[in-house]
Structures are given as C-alpha cells and as structure tokens.
Amino acid sequence: MPSKHKDHRPGENDPPRACDQGPRDLRGPLPWGMSAADLPGPEGRPAPPPALPPEVAFCLELGRAFQAYGIPAHRFEDALERVCRRLGLDGQFFGLPTAFFASLGQGGHHWTFIQRSPAGETNLEKLSDLQETTDALIEGRLDATEARSRVRGILSAPDRWGPWLTVLCFGLGSAPAAMFLGGGWREMVLTALLGMLVGLAVVLLGRRAGLARLVHPVAGVLVGFLAVAAAWRFPQVSPQILTVAGLIVLVPGLRLVVSMNELATGNLVAGTARLMDTAMTFLSLGFGVALGQRLTGPLLDRALLGTPLPLPAWTVLPILLLAAAAFVVIFKARPRDLPWIFAACALAFYGTRQGSALLGPQFGVGLGAFVLGLGSNLYTRLTRRPSVVTLLPGLMVLVPGGLGFKGLEFIIQKQLVVGLDTAFQALFVAIALLTGLLLAHAAVQPRTAL
Numbered sequence: 001m002p003s004k005h006k007d008h009r010p011g012e013n014d015p016p017r018a019c020d021q022g023p024r025d026l027r028g029p030l031p032w033g034m035s036a037a038d039l040p041g042p043e044g045r046p047a048p049p050p051a052l053p054p055e056v057a058f059c060l061e062l063g064r065a066f067q068a069y070g071i072p073a074h075r076f077e078d079a080l081e082r083v084c085r086r087l088g089l090d091g092q093f094f095g096l097p098t099a100f101f102a103s104l105g106q107g108g109h110h111w112t113f114i115q116r117s118p119a120g121e122t123n124l125e126k127l128s129d130l131q132e133t134t135d136a137l138i139e140g141r142l143d144a145t146e147a148r149s150r151v152r153g154i155l156s157a158p159d160r161w162g163p164w165l166t167v168l169c170f171g172l173g174s175a176p177a178a179m180f181l182g183g184g185w186r187e188m189v190l191t192a193l194l195g196m197l198v199g200l201a202v203v204l205l206g207r208r209a210g211l212a213r214l215v216h217p218v219a220g221v222l223v224g225f226l227a228v229a230a231a232w233r234f235p236q237v238s239p240q241i242l243t244v245a246g247l248i249v250l251v252p253g254l255r256l257v258v259s260m261n262e263l264a265t266g267n268l269v270a271g272t273a274r275l276m277d278t279a280m281t282f283l284s285l286g287f288g289v290a291l292g293q294r295l296t297g298p299l300l301d302r303a304l305l306g307t308p309l310p311l312p313a314w315t316v317l318p319i320l321l322l323a324a325a326a327f328v329v330i331f332k333a334r335p336r337d338l339p340w341i342f343a344a345c346a347l348a349f350y351g352t353r354q355g356s357a358l359l360g361p362q363f364g365v366g367l368g369a370f371v372l373g374l375g376s377n378l379y380t381r382l383t384r385r386p387s388v389v390t391l392l393p394g395l396m397v398l399v400p401g402g403l404g405f406k407g408l409e410f411i412i413q414k415q416l417v418v419g420l421d422t423a424f425q426a427l428f429v430a431i432a433l434l435t436g437l438l439l440a441h442a443a444v445q446p447r448t449a450l
Helices: 054-068 073-087 124-138 144-156 163-180 185-205 215-233 239-246 253-264 268-295 313-330 335-359 361-383 388-403 420-443
Strands: 090-095 099-106 109-116
Touching (some): 054 073, 054 090, 054 099, 054 109, 054 124, 054 144, 073 090, 073 099, 073 124, 073 253, 124 388, 163 239, 163 388, 185 215, 185 239, 215 239, 215 268, 253 268, 313 335, 335 361, 335 388, 361 420, 388 420
Antiparallel strands (some): 090 099, 099 109
C-alpha cells in the first residue's frame, strides 16, 4: 500500500531553522579599544587594520623631533600630552634618552608604538623653532597639517654655521674657561689652540657614525699630551688649567643637570640612563687624558705646576662677550640670541663669584645656578623661547667658575690625574647646580611647552 505521506525534502517554503540563521556571536563583549573591524572575517582571515590617522602620525613625528634635540623626559611627556589633548587624542608617553613609548587612542581604536631615535644633538635654533611650532599648535594658531609641514621643514633645514667656523669657535669658547679657572694670557692662548684641535677632531670624526664614538677619548689624549708638553716648554703654565679648559666644551654639564633633574621629578628610568651616559662621557675623557699624559714619558715628571698671573678685572666683560659669541656658533643658536646669551654668562659668572665669596665655592655654585635659572625663566616668559637657549651657555661659565676661584683646589691638588675625591666634589657641585635651578623654576615658572 502506498504511503499517505510523501518524502519531505527541504524547500524554499520551509521556515528557517535555527542552524540556518547565520553564526551566532558567542564571543561576548569586545575588549576596550576594539571594534568588529578588528576581528577575523567570516573565512577566518584577519580584517585589514584601520588606517593610521594623520594626528597620530604627527604626534609620533613630533616626538622624534623632540628627542633629536635632547628634550628632558618630563617636558617631553608633558608637551606631547598637551598636543594630544589639542588634537582630540587620548595619549600617554614614556620618554627615554634614546627611545619613547607612545599609547594613542582615537574613537574606538587604540595604538601602541615604540620609537627608537639616536641620542640628541645640541641645536638651539631648531629647538626654538620646535617650541614656537608646538606652542602655536596648542594655542590653536596652527592645525596639525600646518604644524607637521613646519616640523619637517625645521628638521630638514641646513645648519646655519659651517664646520670651519665651528672649529674656530671651539677655540674661542675654550679660552675664556682658562681665565675662569685663574689662568692668564698664556693659558688663554694655549687653551684656544687646544680647543680648536678638539673642534677639528669633533668635525672630522663626527662625519662618520662609527668614528663619532671616539671623539671623547681622542680629544682627551690630544689635550692631555699637549697640555703636559706645553707646561714643560713654558714652566709658568699650569697643565691642569690647560687640560680642563681645553676640554670644557665637551664636558656634559647640561646632561648631568638634566639627568639629575629627571631623577628629582620622578623620571627614574630616563634619569638613570642619562646619568650613566654622562658618567661614561666623563670616564672616556678621563681615560683619554690619563693616556695622553702617560705618553709624555719623562716630560710628565718635569712639567711643574705653574703659577699663572690672573688677568685684571677689566678683562672679564670682554672675555665674557667673546665666550658668548663662541657659544652662539658651538650650540647653533640664532645670531639675535647673542645679547641674551651674554647676559646669561654675566649672571652666571658674577652670581657664582659673589656666592663663593659669601658661602664658599660649593654653595656659591648653587647661588649662581639660582640666579641663572631665574634669568633663563624670565627670558622664556618674555620671548616664549626655550630656557635652554640661555641656560646651556650659562652653565658653560658656571661649571668652571664654580670649580675655580676658591674651589680650584678640587682639580689642582690632585696632581695630573683627577682622583676619586674630585669626583665626589664634582657630584656635590652638580647637586648644588640642580638645587639652584629647581628653586629658580619654582620661583618663576616658564609657562611654555618646552
């Protein structure tokens, strides 16, 4: 008997079954910062990543520009976070001397980057231009596209000063340090020659990345050897003054102060890394000086400690003006910064001199740093330029000035090789410098991005 029911086959008139209604979303809520576009497609293939917004790319480019010129970590992070708020981004940054981490978010997307960059160079003109661009962006006078174009133009611009003028100014910048340390005309002339030799080594070795790391030991060997030879030839010349003054431009005074400032402001990783880099620079210079002096052989024992005749008081201001002009070229500042740099050098010199007379050489350096910091922060308020434009040249006068005058024994009494006690004294001077600058920053805040 035939069946009353026909064979049932699924057809298009059948109601949809549960299994035919498409895959159900069993993944639960998405993590923060993810959208459905970030999940694999229906065939298991990952969805293409969203395009990087131009605001995010600009923040990374600006961060690399900041690091190229040695911005301290706390100011680096603060400036970039202010830029992110202006651009509508959720940004957090962690700065190091040669790298930085960036966590940036916009809408439903979030990105994390690590950016590696070489150690920063000193270029006060480009640093000033970067601050002007950053402030204009934060204040709404520029949009991200215009600011990015300006930043690229700043980075690609050639240096204002040529290499041979830089070599000459290395000598002109080293000679005043001999006067600050109590030397006379002989020490100044010989130090100028040693400084130009150091500048030549910096220019020639700096053209190749592999040789640039040898600048400090090579300069130390040259200055150490020639300082002893000059003291043997001219018995009244002090080899210690020649050595310190000849290398003063390479002494990382600003890096030492910046590293301790980073430690004081809670940026422990950046401060420790920068402090170790500063220590390695000092060790490289010290090793080079010791090797150069040892190569003199019997001249080392015959080079007596000279007693130079100090220069009259009226020579101080002309020599400070000479030093300021040299620092404009060495640190690649703008020509119109010369009056401000000269004023900073004068503040540092006379502030340290008066402080040393009243409080002693160690605390006198702190008073000089306080006066210099006040002047630099006032300069920033008046001109909206980075305080480092006047702070760095002032430190070049402040450091040898603090170790000179009544504190010259920190170096001279240690024979030719600087001993461990001198290192502790130098550390104490650095702490005094930092304390003075922190007090100046608390008294007069600069109110700029950098």
